[in-house]
Amino acid sequence: MQLRLTVNGTEHALDLSDPRVTLLDLLRYRLGLTGTKKGCDHGQCGACTVLVNGRRMNSCLSLAAMHEGDEVTTVEGIGTPDNLAPMQEAFVRHDGFQCGYCTPGQIVSATAMLKELAAGWPSQVSGDLDAVALSDDEIRERMSGNLCRCAAYPNIVEAIREVAEQEGPA
Amino acid sequence: MSDTVQVERQQKMDSREDTDFFGGTAQGVLSTAMDRPDGPQKVTGTATYADEDHPPGTVFGWLVRATVTRGFVTGLNTDELRAMPGVLLVLRDDRLLRNPAQGQAGRAPVQFKGEVAYKGQPIALVVAESFEQARHAGLAAKADYLDRGGKAVICPEDAEFETPKAKQSSMGDLDAAMTAAAHRLDGEWTTPSMSHVAMEPHSAVAWWEDGKLTVRASQQMLKHNVKELADSLGISPAMVRILAPFVGGGFGSKLGISHESVAAAIAARKLGRPVAVPLHRRQVCETTTRRSESRQRVRLCCDRDGVLTGVGHEVWVSNLPGETFSEPVTQSTPFTYRGENREIAHHVGRLNITCAGSMRAPGEAIGVPVTEAAIDELAEMAGIDPIEFRLRNIPEEDPSKEIPYSSNRLADCLRRGAELFGWSERKPAGTRREGEWLIGMGMATAVRVNMLQESEARVVLLPDGSARVETDMTDIGTGSYSILTQIAAEALGLPADRVTTVLGDSDLPPAAGSGGSFGAASSGSSVTLAAQAVREELAKRMGADPGELTLKDGHAIAGNTRRSLPDLLGGEAIEGKGTIKPGSNARSVRQASWGAQFAEVAVSAVTGEVQVRRMAAVFAAGRVLNPKTARSQCIGGMVFGIGSALTEESHYDRRDGSFVNRDLAEYKIPANLDVPKIEIEFLEDRDAWANPMQAKGIGEVAVCGTAGAILNAIANATGVRFRHLPVTLDKVIAALPRP
Numbered sequence: 001m002q003l004r005l006t007v008n009g010t011e012h013a014l015d016l017s018d019p020r021v022t023l024l025d026l027l028r029y030r031l032g033l034t035g036t037k038k039g040c041d042h043g044q045c046g047a048c049t050v051l052v053n054g055r056r057m058n059s060c061l062s063l064a065a066m067h068e069g070d071e072v073t074t075v076e077g078i079g080t081p082d083n084l085a086p087m088q089e090a091f092v093r094h095d096g097f098q099c100g101y102c103t104p105g106q107i108v109s110a111t112a113m114l115k116e117l118a119a120g121w122p123s124q125v126s127g128d129l130d131a132v133a134l135s136d137d138e139i140r141e142r143m144s145g146n147l148c149r150c151a152a153y154p155n156i157v158e159a160i161r162e163v164a165e166q167e168g169p170a
Numbered sequence: 171m172s173d174t175v176q177v178e179r180q181q182k183m184d185s186r187e188d189t190d191f192f193g194g195t196a197q198g199v200l201s202t203a204m205d206r207p208d209g210p211q212k213v214t215g216t217a218t219y220a221d222e223d224h225p226p227g228t229v230f231g232w233l234v235r236a237t238v239t240r241g242f243v244t245g246l247n248t249d250e251l252r253a254m255p256g257v258l259l260v261l262r263d264d265r266l267l268r269n270p271a272q273g274q275a276g277r278a279p280v281q282f283k284g285e286v287a288y289k290g291q292p293i294a295l296v297v298a299e300s301f302e303q304a305r306h307a308g309l310a311a312k313a314d315y316l317d318r319g320g321k322a323v324i325c326p327e328d329a330e331f332e333t334p335k336a337k338q339s340s341m342g343d344l345d346a347a348m349t350a351a352a353h354r355l356d357g358e359w360t361t362p363s364m365s366h367v368a369m370e371p372h373s374a375v376a377w378w379e380d381g382k383l384t385v386r387a388s389q390q391m392l393k394h395n396v397k398e399l400a401d402s403l404g405i406s407p408a409m410v411r412i413l414a415p416f417v418g419g420g421f422g423s424k425l426g427i428s429h430e431s432v433a434a435a436i437a438a439r440k441l442g443r444p445v446a447v448p449l450h451r452r453q454v455c456e457t458t459t460r461r462s463e464s465r466q467r468v469r470l471c472c473d474r475d476g477v478l479t480g481v482g483h484e485v486w487v488s489n490l491p492g493e494t495f496s497e498p499v500t501q502s503t504p505f506t507y508r509g510e511n512r513e514i515a516h517h518v519g520r521l522n523i524t525c526a527g528s529m530r531a532p533g534e535a536i537g538v539p540v541t542e543a544a545i546d547e548l549a550e551m552a553g554i555d556p557i558e559f560r561l562r563n564i565p566e567e568d569p570s571k572e573i574p575y576s577s578n579r580l581a582d583c584l585r586r587g588a589e590l591f592g593w594s595e596r597k598p599a600g601t602r603r604e605g606e607w608l609i610g611m612g613m614a615t616a617v618r619v620n621m622l623q624e625s626e627a628r629v630v631l632l633p634d635g636s637a638r639v640e641t642d643m644t645d646i647g648t649g650s651y652s653i654l655t656q657i658a659a660e661a662l663g664l665p666a667d668r669v670t671t672v673l674g675d676s677d678l679p680p681a682a683g684s685g686g687s688f689g690a691a692s693s694g695s696s697v698t699l700a701a702q703a704v705r706e707e708l709a710k711r712m713g714a715d716p717g718e719l720t721l722k723d724g725h726a727i728a729g730n731t732r733r734s735l736p737d738l739l740g741g742e743a744i745e746g747k748g749t750i751k752p753g754s755n756a757r758s759v760r761q762a763s764w765g766a767q768f769a770e771v772a773v774s775a776v777t778g779e780v781q782v783r784r785m786a787a788v789f790a791a792g793r794v795l796n797p798k799t800a801r802s803q804c805i806g807g808m809v810f811g812i813g814s815a816l817t818e819e820s821h822y823d824r825r826d827g828s829f830v831n832r833d834l835a836e837y838k839i840p841a842n843l844d845v846p847k848i849e850i851e852f853l854e855d856r857d858a859w860a861n862p863m864q865a866k867g868i869g870e871v872a873v874c875g876t877a878g879a880i881l882n883a884i885a886n887a888t889g890v891r892f893r894h895l896p897v898t899l900d901k902v903i904a905a906l907p908r909p
Contacts, residue, residue: 091213
């Protein structure tokens with residue numbers, strides 16, 4: 001089975017021999033992009049979050065074969081150690097991680113989450129569905145799909161809030 | 171290659187270390203809130219964990235697990251599995267582990283040898299070309315058993331309990347004190363079995379070269395892990411190398427070697443190819459370790475002034491047959507408060523469920539919340555404010571051992587915490603309400619024993635005046651890369667970016683490893699000593715006493731002379747080796763980290779939901795090496811405490827011991843929205859008995875008070891004392907009056 005998809009701007013034409021391969025395992029085991037982490041392989045922890053056509057998704061819950069023609073962005077496509085994206089810089093400065101294992105998922109998720117907020121998507125904690133505004137509770141709720149056992153949550157909220165404020169009002 | 175001068179310094183903690191070395195260094199990088207040097211790697215996904223960086227040709231293994239609770243494996247559909255696509259090996263081997271090694275075991279744990287002791291125990295490994303093929307074949311495995319499930323013991327109430335003599339102690343006459351006391355409390359609490367759930371599942375990638383085994387593994391204590399793995403395989407430790415440059419959390423679950431490294435090593439040997447065995451989340455929950463459940467009887471009594479006259483703490487915990495570890499629930503009870511009459515009792519029952527082991531603050535994490543809830547209740551009976559009650563009961567010395575405290579600033583933590591949190595705003599129990607929400611404030615003492623373990627490090631000052639730190643210490647999120655870099659930079663007078671810290675390779679000098687909150691103190695002390703040895707050599711070259719030498723910004727200054735390090739080194743490197751050893755200070759003084767924790771909760775009178783609205787804590791734990799990473803550790807510990815107070819509980823099927831909620835959807839750890847604002851403060855503290863840095867452990871003390879503070883806050887909100895953790899909605903709603 002042939003699979004064509006774009007990952008972090010690079011086009012891949014793959015001979016996908018096995019339909020059981022998840023998008024996560026394709027990235028980690030076949031493309032060597034191990035920045036995306038496997039915490040549960042069950043869609044429960046968010047460590048495997050990637051962007052597919054700009055939207056965040058748990059890559060462990062999606063088969064690679066479903067992504068013909070898709071554009072995938074992983075943490076490696078967000079920034080590099082020598083050229084950190086503002087979200088990555090903020091996570092470092094605010095100590096928004098400890099062991100670092102959930103961190104790529106947190107960063108990818110936060111990046112997409114701010115766009116969702118800017119687009120006015122409401123969440124469970126939004127008081128007014130037509131006037132969604134940035135708040136710590138909105139960040140907490142929208143980031144609750146990304147578990148962190150080290151519990152860097154308060155620092156993650158600070159980091160995201162700072163980036164959101166730098167980028168202007170949602 | 172340049173010449174290298176080798177120097178060495180050792181210290182055994184047999185006395186106070188009155189010289190505050192870091193009080194006199196000049197660089198000013200230690201104790202600053204430096205960003206983690208490993209941060210850029212972690213936020214870009216370039217930090218590599220165990221199941222990453224595979225050597226070429228790596229194949230995959232999936233563990234086959236027992237479907238009976240107790241018995242013997244008599245057969246396996248090996249031929250069928252071998253015929254499945256991609257399958258390379260079906261491994262049945264007596265050397266597979268029954269359960270992981272306990273922390274610091276240094277030898278093989280109980281091995282398989284055909285016997286099953288709990289449901290889900292690994293019994294074989296299927297290896298295939300791809301992960302998908304291995305998983306498919308592994309799940310198609312069918313074993314034959316001699317089923318002895320009828321003899322399995324699942325529930326603590328059915329267990330036979332052992333009462334190890336060394337774990338009981340008694341002083342005075344507690345029964346008589348209880349009878350004579352003005353106020354007394356005799357109650358029973360329970361805490362559930364819990365799961366560590368570090369975000370990185372246990373994984374191993376093993377390969378052999380020239381008879382030598384290398385394993386990338388997710389482990390906390392490499393020097394012990396090498397011995398455990400070698401012993402399990404029946405080879406010399408000299409033939410084993412473990413790499414763990416980054417570890418995705420441990421919390422005790424990765425102290426000892428586990429199934430995956432042994433299985434991967436045996437399979438890699440047989441196949442002559444690298445083998446990766448990444449555990450699935452459910453396999454992690456079922457087959458690694460858990461925190462034991464506990465039943466705790468607490469007896470307290472005090473006089474009219476609220477001075478404790480008696481303290482009793484009797485506990486029942488469990489483990490698999492033959493395991494020596496049992497959760498030391500009463501560990502801090504003997505020395506936290508006054509009381510001349512004391513009883514400590516410990517019982518361990520044998521169960522056929524997942525192995526019990528150390529989990530973040532083993533002992534105090536579940537013992538302190540219970541004793542703190544009991545203290546709170548007694549204070550209420552005596553009509554004394556809970557903080558005042560505790561202040562009246564801080565002893566002058568360890569009342570059980572009659573030895574002095576190395577440092578004890580609990581009183582200062584309590585007073586400062588009360589101020590920081592706004593304790594004076596607290597209302598009488600059950601009187602504050604906002605709509606459906608009952609609001610309450612609670613507090614608890616946090617206490618955790620402080621330890622030191624032997625640790626060795628190398629600090630190399632290179633000819634260009636930069637330095638490299640090398641030790642097989644791990645950074646499991648604790649901040650080892652940060653603090654070891656800062657310690658070496660401070661001691662050698664270098665900016666932090668001139669120091670490179672290399673960790674997580676068992677070929678490097680053997681460190682204490684990460685566990686028991688002794689990692690920073692032990693490995694940090696070894697780096698301090700190694701750097702001090704280098705300083706002595708530099709002082710000699712400056713013609714000065716080490717005490718007269720100032721090192722700052724890459725220059726050495728003594729008297730009227732100032733020379734750059736490259737100039738002083740003259741093309742040579744200086745390699746310092748440092749070794750710290752625990753000594754009699756571990757017995758001659760009582761060492762502990764202290765804190766006071768506060769929580770405000772809102773309890774829904776309609777649904778029984780408990781929300782933690784805010785928390786604050788003040789800790790006194792010696793010198794703080796990096797306030798940023800230290801604060802993160804404390805936040806992490808307190809959030810661990812939220813989970814144990816409100817949601818975390820491992821459920822085992824009473825019929826056959828199946829682990830029911832074995833994943834992250836069903837085992838509920840705190841998520842972002844569950845966690846409120848948390849304020850953390852550290853008191854200026856030095857502990858001259860602890861180690862040359864005068865620092866103490868912080869990673870665990872933070873978890874020790876939290877659940878107690880939350881329980882007490884719930885009592886203040888509702889007027890109800892909940893004694894069975896976690897305090898879930900069903901328990902709350904059943905105890906509250908109908909709205």
